[in-house]
Structures are given as C-alpha cells and as structure tokens.
Amino acid sequence: xxxxxxxxxxxxxxxxxxxxxxxxxxxxxxxxxxxxxxxxxxxxxxxxxxxxxxxxxxxxxxxxxxxxxxxxxxxxxxxxxxxxxxxxxxxxxxxxxxxxxxxxxxxxxxxxxxxxxxxxxxxxxxxxxxxxxxxxxxxxxxxxxxxxxxxxxxxxxxxxxxxxxxxxxxxxxxxxxxxxxxxxxxxxxxxxxxxxxxxxxxxxxxxxxxxxxxxxxxxxxxxxxxxxxxxxxxxxxxxxxxxxxxxxxxxxxxxxxxxxxxxxxxxxxxxxxxxxxxxxxxxxxxxxxxxxxxxxxxxxxxxxxxxxxxxxxxxxxxxxxxxxxxxxxxxxxxxxxxxxxxxxxxxxxxxxxxxxxxxxxxxxxxxxxxxxxxxxxxxxxxxxxxxxxxxxxxxxxxxxxxxxxxxxxxxxxxxxxxxxxxxxxxxxxxxxxxx
Numbered sequence: 001x002x003x004x005x006x007x008x009x010x011x012x013x014x015x016x017x018x019x020x021x022x023x024x025x026x027x028x029x030x031x032x033x034x035x036x037x038x039x040x041x042x043x044x045x046x047x048x049x050x051x052x053x054x055x056x057x058x059x060x061x062x063x064x065x066x067x068x069x070x071x072x073x074x075x076x077x078x079x080x081x082x083x084x085x086x087x088x089x090x091x092x093x094x095x096x097x098x099x100x101x102x103x104x105x106x107x108x109x110x111x112x113x114x115x116x117x118x119x120x121x122x123x124x125x126x127x128x129x130x131x132x133x134x135x136x137x138x139x140x141x142x143x144x145x146x147x148x149x150x151x152x153x154x155x156x157x158x159x160x161x162x163x164x165x166x167x168x169x170x171x172x173x174x175x176x177x178x179x180x181x182x183x184x185x186x187x188x189x190x191x192x193x194x195x196x197x198x199x200x201x202x203x204x205x206x207x208x209x210x211x212x213x214x215x216x217x218x219x220x221x222x223x224x225x226x227x228x229x230x231x232x233x234x235x236x237x238x239x240x241x242x243x244x245x246x247x248x249x250x251x252x253x254x255x256x257x258x259x260x261x262x263x264x265x266x267x268x269x270x271x272x273x274x275x276x277x278x279x280x281x282x283x284x285x286x287x288x289x290x291x292x293x294x295x296x297x298x299x300x301x302x303x304x305x306x307x308x309x310x311x312x313x314x315x316x317x318x319x320x321x322x323x324x325x326x327x328x329x330x331x332x333x334x335x336x337x338x339x340x341x342x343x344x345x346x347x348x349x350x351x352x353x354x355x356x357x358x359x360x361x362x363x364x365x366x367x368x369x370x371x372x373x374x375x376x377x378x379x380x381x382x383x384x385x386x387x388x389x390x391x392x393x394x395x396x397x398x399x400x401x402x403x404x405x406x407x408x409x410x411x412x413x414x415x416x417x418x419x420x421x422x423x424x425x426x427x428x429x430x431x432x433x434x435x
Contacts, residue, residue: 002128006103013101029080032098035106039113040095043071044428045139047099048122050082052348055326056145056200057122058089060421065092067425068432074114081259081322088323102127111137118431120144122200124152124184131169140431144424145200146175148183149345149367156187164188174427176420179369197427198420199370201350212327214282218317220249221333223393226325227257227347228338233268235341239389241274244315247397253328255319257338257347262320269316276316279324330355333403334396336389337361349374353410358403360392370413379409 017033031037046061048054054077065073075090076099077083086096100106111133119139121127124146134141148156156163167173167189174197175181185191223243225236233254240252254276256265262278269276319328329335335352339345340362349368352359359380365371374380381392396403 003104006101006129007105010101010103010105029098033101033106035100035108035110037097039110041072042074042094042114042116044068044118044120045074045076045114045116046120046122047076047125048082048086049077049099049125050079051085051322053077053122053125053145054082054086054089055348059203059205060144060200060424061090062092063421063425064428067429071432074116085323100130102129104129104133107133111139115139118142118428120428123147124180126166128166131166135169140171140434141169142427142431143170143173143175144197144427145420146173146184147177147180148175148187151366153183153187159187161188171431172427174424177369197423198417199350200420200424201348202414202417203419203421204350204354204414206326206330206354212324214279215328215331218251218331220251221247221397222251222253222331223334223336224253224255224328224332224352225336226255226329226338226352228254228265229257229342229344230261230264232338232341233265235386236336236389237268237272237274238386239393240316242386242390243393243397246394250315250397252316253319253332254316255325255328255338259320259322262318266318266320269318274316275314276318277314278318278320280320282317326351329357332357334393335359337365339367340364341384346371349380349410350414353379353414356404356407356411358396358406359410360389374410374413377409377413379406379413381406 017030028037044064046057048057061073061075072094074095074097075086075093076097077086078099083096083098086093090096100110107130111130115137116134116139119134120142122145124143131141164187167184167187170189171193173181173184173189173194175184175194176197176199178196181194181196185194223240228236233256236254240250244250254265256262266278319325329352332352335357337347337349337352337359339347341364343364345367346361346365347367349359349361349371353374359374360383361371361380363382363384371380375382383389383392396406
C-alpha cells in the first residue's frame with residue numbers, strides 16, 4: 001500500500017520537482033532524486049536531510065573517515081542547501097548525492113547499486129520503502145543522534161502497528177536523550193536495540209585559522225540574529241533601532257534561516273528605510289563603498305575603515321550566504337536564536353555556546369529541550385517581544401561581567417556533554433565487524 005501511495009505522490013510531486021528553483025546542476029539533482037544516476041558499490045551510506053543535520057554530524061563524519069580510511073563513504077542529503085554545506089564541510093566523502101524519493105520505483109536501483117554494508121540516518125529520518133529495500137539487500141540500518149519531538153511522538157503514536165513494523169527494520173537506535181529513547185520504544189522499537197548516546201551537536205569544533213576576513217574587519221559590538229523566520233525580523237529590527245539610540249557602535253548581522261527569504265528580508269529593510277548591505281556585496285572589502293541607492297539614515301564610519309579611508313557605511317549586514325553563520329557566532333557580542341519568537345521550535349543554541357557567547361531566544365524552543373538547562377544555569381535569556389529583547393540586550397551591553405559569565409556558563413555545558421561522536425564510532429565499529 002505504501003509503495004502505491006508513494007508512487008502516486010511522486011507523480012504529483014514531479015512537476016514541482018522539475019520547476020522548483022534549486023541547485024545549479026539541476027539535471028544531476030533530478031537524476032539522483034529519481035534514482036536514475038550512476039552508482040558504485042559503497043561500504044557506509046549516511047543520510048543527513050538538510051543543513052542542521054549535516055552540520056551536526058560533520059565531526060562524526062570526519063572521525064569516521066579517519067578511523068576507517070579504507071571504507072567507501074557516501075553522504076546523501078534531501079535539500080540542495082544541505083548538499084552545498086555537505087560539500088563544503090565534508091570533502092572527504094567518496095560521494096555526496098541527493099537522497100532518492102522514498103518509493104520503490106526510485107530506491108530499488110540505488111540500493112541495488114550501492115549495496116551498503118551499513119546505512120546510517122541522522123536524527124530519526126524514517127523511510128519505509130528505503131528501509132525495506134535495504135534490509136532485503138542485507139544492509140544494517142542504524143539511527144544516530146536520534147530524537148523524537150513531542151509533535152512527532154503524537155503523530156507516530158497514531159500510526160500504531162505501522163510504526164512498529166517500520167521500526168523493526170532498524171538494527172540500532174542511538175538516541176540523544178533519555179526522553180527520546182523512551183519515546184522511540186513507546187512507538188514500537190525493541191528496547192534491546194535502544195540506547196542513549198548524547199548529541200552530536202555538542203562535539204563541535206571549528207578551524208580558527210579559517211576566519212572570515214570581512215568579519216574580522218568589523219569594528220564595534222555585534223548583535224547577531226541567527227536563523228530568523230518570517231515574523232521575526234520586524235521584531236528584531238524594532239529592538240535593534242530602540243537599542244541603537246543609546247549604543248551607536250552596535251552593529252546588527254541579520255541571518256535568515258532560508259536562502260529563499262534573503263530578498264524578502266532585504267525588502268523589509270528597504271521598507272523601513274534602513275541603511276544595510278548584503279554579505280554578497282562585500283566580496284572585496286578593501287575597495288568597498290556604500291551603495292549610492294542606500295538611504296543615508298543611521299550610517300556610521302565604515303567598520304572596514306583603515307585610517308579614515310572607509311567612508312560612510314551601513315550598520316546592518318544581511319547575511320545572504322550559506323555556510324558562514326557558524327564562524328559569525330565567533331565575532332558576535334550577543335546571539336539571538338531564531339525560530340523561537342514564532343512557534344517553530346527554535347534552532348541550534350550550541351554553536352554560540354561553543355564560542356562562549358551570551359544567548360537570547362524566544363518562548364518556542366521545543367526542538368531543543370536543553371534550552372531549559374541553559375536558562376537554569378544562567379547561560380541564556382528568554383524573551384517574548386521587542387521590548388524584552390531591547391531590555392536584555394541593553395543589560396548585557398552595560399554589564400560586561402554578566403555577558404562574559406553567561407558565555408562561559410554556555411561553554412561549560414558544551415564541554416560537559418561532549419563525547420557522542422566517540423560513542424557512535426564505537427557502535428559503527430561493532431557493526432562493521434558483522435557485515
């Protein structure tokens with residue numbers, strides 16, 4: 001029944017697949033999504049659906065390649081933004097490809113060609129057609145960094161025996177936390193195949209030598225609004241404009257979550273008559289000059305000013321690139337985490353914590369239960385509107401000791417929870433011996 005319904009869904013999805021904007025190599029994207037590309041035998045196939053999952057598992061991927069250099073490793077993503085980040089962050093992969101659509105028509109040829117000894121999916125991505133085909137081919141299936149949100153748990157519970165059948169294909173569930181482990185067992189996973197590993201996102205590290213030149217030249221304090229969604233930019237801008245009246249050196253870096261919204265956010269800035277520059281307009285910072293079409297409101301001496309040669313330059317930078325946000329956290333004075341002022345569950349608070357930056361987020365952090373621990377340990381502040389953000393930012397800008405203390409508290413939480421990558425490697429090592 002699933003194959004029938006998924007085949008019908010694929011037929012309905014095809015026009016969108018052909019017409020949607022996406023990667024430069026559209027033909028390759030289509031071939032791989034439809035499972036009609038050329039594939040070679042592999043040892044380990046890892047799937048990370050999009051940017052967040054790719055970034056989270058990069059330390060694991062690099063360690064895996066180091067521990068098993070003779071094994072052929074394939075990494076797949078579903079989104080083209082995830083694909084781009086995968087190519088940038090894990091060039092050691094033997095192949096980076098798009099996940100085929102989950103219908104027997106697409107996955108059979110891919111699985112029969114790749115014939116992976118082990119298939120690993122990150123953060124509980126469940127694919128009925130793929131899992132069944134993999135098991136028929138003799139592959140071991142592992143879920144790493146698994147998590148089950150409250151919303152997903154309620155949905156899975158309604159599917160009853162169908163979920164138990166699907167989960168029976170999986171050889172091991174390595175979940176992020178105790179609650180995730182309890183939930184996966186409650187919806188049908190064998191308790192003897194479930195354990196807690198922690199969270200890959202704590203095992204993060206960055207190459208400090210790979211700094212961003214444009215970022216290093218910004219002078220003054222920075223409020224970074226990271227991974228924002230529709231409805232949040234206006235709130236952030238209200239707070240920023242109110243704060244800036246008393247802190248003229250404060251810069252704002254605005255980083256929308258989805259690339260397709262870059263132009264939309266630029267339009268918001270224009271409508272508010274704010275002077276800003278897009279990151280993609282800053283390729284040559286030595287020769288940069290203000291766009292003459294920018295309004296002259298709120299401008300300052302250029303943050304790239306060298307000996308007074310910089311001229312007038314905007315205070316607001318629209319980060320319209322992919323893959324730079326992690327390093328931008330290293331320069332931020334205060335980091336606001338998006339997807340939290342609107343009911344979307346929030347985004348990763350661990351990257352600013354890695355850089356020991358004070359963190360602010362809204363009331364909707366369901367996707368990151370550990371946000372509560374950050375609040376309890378004075379490693380973050382929770383806000384609900386522009387007035388709250390304004391007050392919190394002002395308090396942190398005025399109290400340098402509080403700012404430093406919050407950042408250090410966040411860093412301590414990171415250090416205490418590291419180690420998930422090592423556990424995952426040992427699990428995979430055990431399975432390699434069986435295939």
